[in-house]
Amino acid sequence: MLKNIFDNIQKKSLKERFLLVLGILFFLIYLVLGLMIMFWDKLQFSINPIYRYAFGILLIVYSGIRFLRLINSKTD
Incomplete structure (x- = not known):
């Protein structure tokens, strides 16, 4: 499966590869932001911890949905 993903990446044009890298970057941004909101106490959010965890999980x-859409995108 992993070999198939790498073969698919090599077949993409330069524009499609750039959009793939951009998609991975935003996946990581949303993932890290969610973890920061949940676990970093020094953030200046004065909201109930239950809502912080709910927003972080959201x-x-x-980010997981974005990642799955990025992996499953089949542009031939």
Whole structure:
């Protein structure tokens, strides 16, 4: 499966590779932001911890959905 993904990346044009890298970057941004909101106490959020965890989980789930859409995109 991993070999198939790398073969698919090599077949992409320069524009498609740039969009792939951009998609991976935003996946990582949303993932790290969700983890920061959940676990970093020095952030200046004065909201209930339950809502902080809920928002963090929501961002992590959204990053997972973005990642799955990025992996499953089949542009031939």
